[in-house]
Amino acid sequence: ASYDMGGHDTYMHKEISEQPDAVDRVLRGRIDDRFNTVHLGGLNLDAREARGIRRVKILGCGTSYHAGLIGAGLIESLARIPADAEPASEFRYRNPVVDPDTLYIAVSQSGETYDVLAAVQELKRKGARVLGVVNVVGSAIAREADGGTYVHAGPEVCVVSTKCFTNTVVAFALLALHLGRIRDLSVAEGKRIIEGLRKLPAQISEILESEDEIKKLAEQYADAKSMMFIGRVRGYPVALEASLKLKEISYIHAEAYPASELKHGPLALIEPALPTVAIVPDDELLEKNRAALEEIKARSGRILAVAHREQEKADHTIVVPKNEDELDPILMGIPLQLLAYHTALALGRDIDKPRNLAKSVTVE
Ligand code: AGP
Numbered sequence: 001a002s003y004d005m006g007g008h009d010t011y012m013h014k015e016i017s018e019q020p021d022a023v024d025r026v027l028r029g030r031i032d033d034r035f036n037t038v039h040l041g042g043l044n045l046d047a048r049e050a051r052g053i054r055r056v057k058i059l060g061c062g063t064s065y066h067a068g069l070i071g072a073g074l075i076e077s078l079a080r081i082p083a084d085a086e087p088a089s090e091f092r093y094r095n096p097v098v099d100p101d102t103l104y105i106a107v108s109q110s111g112e113t114y115d116v117l118a119a120v121q122e123l124k125r126k127g128a129r130v131l132g133v134v135n136v137v138g139s140a141i142a143r144e145a146d147g148g149t150y151v152h153a154g155p156e157v158c159v160v161s162t163k164c165f166t167n168t169v170v171a172f173a174l175l176a177l178h179l180g181r182i183r184d185l186s187v188a189e190g191k192r193i194i195e196g197l198r199k200l201p202a203q204i205s206e207i208l209e210s211e212d213e214i215k216k217l218a219e220q221y222a223d224a225k226s227m228m229f230i231g232r233v234r235g236y237p238v239a240l241e242a243s244l245k246l247k248e249i250s251y252i253h254a255e256a257y258p259a260s261e262l263k264h265g266p267l268a269l270i271e272p273a274l275p276t277v278a279i280v281p282d283d284e285l286l287e288k289n290r291a292a293l294e295e296i297k298a299r300s301g302r303i304l305a306v307a308h309r310e311q312e313k314a315d316h317t318i319v320v321p322k323n324e325d326e327l328d329p330i331l332m333g334i335p336l337q338l339l340a341y342h343t344a345l346a347l348g349r350d351i352d353k354p355r356n357l358a359k360s361v362t363v364e
Contacts, residue, residue, distance in 0.1 A: 003155055010351045011158040012249070016337050017208060018154065020201040022163045025152040026170045027197055036190030037181035038174045043131060044147030045103075050182045053103045056083035059091050059119050060107035061361070063161040063244060064168065068107045069237035070329050071133070071172030077326055078193065079179035089115035098126040105131045105148075105175075109156055109164040110360035111139020118364075120144045133171050135164050149175065158352050159359045160248045162337045165241060166204075169330050173197060196324035200331070203321040207334045210318070214335055217304060217316055218342030221275055226253040228269065228276040228301075232260055232289055235279035238306075238329045242277060242336035248354050249344040259292040267295060275302040277339070279332055282308040283325040304339075306332050 008014035030038050056075050058068035068085035075083040081103075088106070092115065106120045111134040120141055123130050132141050132148030135156065142148065153167040173193070181190050221227070227246060231239035236258045243254035257266050259278070270276070276296050280289045293313035296303055305314035308322045318335045322328070344351050 003157055012160060012162060012341055012351050015156055015158055015163045016334075016341065019163050019166050019334065020205045020208070022153045022167050023170055023204060024201045025154070026167045026174070027200075030174055031194055031197070033194070035181065036187050036194055038178045040149045040174060040178055042147050042149055043175075043178075045129075045131070047182050050179055052101065053081055053179070054101035055099065056081050056103045056105060058083065058085035058105045058107060059088040059116060060085070061088055061113050061115055063165050063241060064107040064109060064113075064116075066237050066241040066244065067165050067168035067172065068105070069240070070169045070234070071105070071107070071176070073234055073237070073329075074169075074172050074176035074326060075179060078173075078176040078185055078189075079183050081179065081183070087115075088113070088119040092119040092122055098123060098128050100127060102128065103131065104128050105133055106141050106145060107133045107168060108139070108141050109135045109153070109161055109168075111136040111141040112360050112362050113141070114362050114364055117141050117144065133168060133175070135167070157359075159354055159357050160245060160340075162245075166330060166333065169333075170197070170200065173327060173330070192324060193326065196327045199323055200327065203323060203331055204334055206321055207331060208338075210335065211338055214318060214338045215342040217318070218339050219346050220316075221302075221304065221339075222250070222343045222346040224252060224273070224275050226255070226274055228266065228274055229254060229256040229279075230259040230262065230276060230292060231256075231279035232258060232285050232292075234283075234325070234329045235259070235281060235285075235289070235332065238279050238332050238336070239277070241333055242340065245337055245340035246343060248357065249340055249349055249351050250347055251349065251355075252343065259289055262292055262295060267299065270296055270299040270301040272300050272302060275304060277336065278303055278305045278311075278314065280305045280307040280311055280314075281325070281328045281332065282322055283328065306335055
């Protein structure tokens with residue numbers, strides 16, 4: 001496919017820049033201010049069925065899997081349904097127990113990823129209910145699923161996914177709110193999340209305005225041979241996704257770890273040559289995350305924090321606007337897309353066509 005680059009040098013840059021509009025699109029027409037809930041037309045799941053769900057299992061690959069991890073957290077916290085995410089490929093090769101009271105959700109930008117499609121087909125064969133959270137309208141996974149929701153990110157051309165990741169997470173927030181309001185989430189809580197969702201487009205624009213600052217940081221860290229990304233609970237999938245972005249386009253080795261796991265091994269790696277990118281939101285885990293920064297500093301590790309205010313233990317902080325705790329991961333991922341982008345640019349990489357990768361993996 002070839003689309004107008006709209007004055008950008010790369011599709012990746014264009015797609016990162018489109019995120020305020022893309023998020024606006026996924027929200028449009030879906031919020032119900034009377035009941036403080038969300039309507040998602042294509043779910044094919046009535047309230048009684050929604051109340052009968054005992055578990056949620058989310059399946060996807062790569063970036064879509066990471067969006068699913070955040071989605072699982074949103075469903076657990078807003079709808080109080082046990083939820084988790086797993087790479088679709090792993091799931092389908094381990095002969096999973098398919099449970100009729102579990103809602104399965106397949107996530108895919110292209111809607112054509114073979115491992116996801118095969119997982120959906122296996123689930124359907126075993127009588128499971130499967131929803132799709134998909135970007136490309138009418139794609140194979142969208143057609144195969146019992147229902148679902150489109151993420152409306154618009155065409156994504158760059159091999160590395162950016163705007164579709166963000167929109168997928170927003171779509172999960174909508175789904176979680178919808179399920180939550182059918183179950184135990186109060187009107188006031190529904191309103192709180194809706195107000196948070198509505199702030200996202202302007203807050204994303206605000207983050208995009210700090211691109212020059214992020215570019216300078218990227219140039220400072222681009223000499224690293226390897227980077228560590230850490231986050232806790234909601235921040236951990238953000239770390240996973242940011243490390244994948246960096247690997248894909250800069251070819252710098254990167255690892256993502258839950259901040260709480262550092263002391264169980266990876267702390268041994270910390271030294272000045274291994275910088276750490278830390279996700280440090282102003283939430284109930286702030287003090288725990290700060291303690292991790294101290295551990296790293298004590299070993300002379302360089303730290304770049306993504307936080308809601310300047311972190312004194314960090315060498316640099318990218319400050320992002322605060323939203324509701326549950327929605328913070330959406331915003332914290334954005335500057336790290338730009339960090340990966342500018343790191344790759346500083347290293348002269350072919351950003352839209354990273355080596356060895358294809359936009360969609362339609363074979364096994
Ligand atoms: C994202 O940057 C990757 N190139 C890749 O991990 C991708 O997310 C994965 O292949 C899944 O693709 P899909 O969303 O089209 O199913």
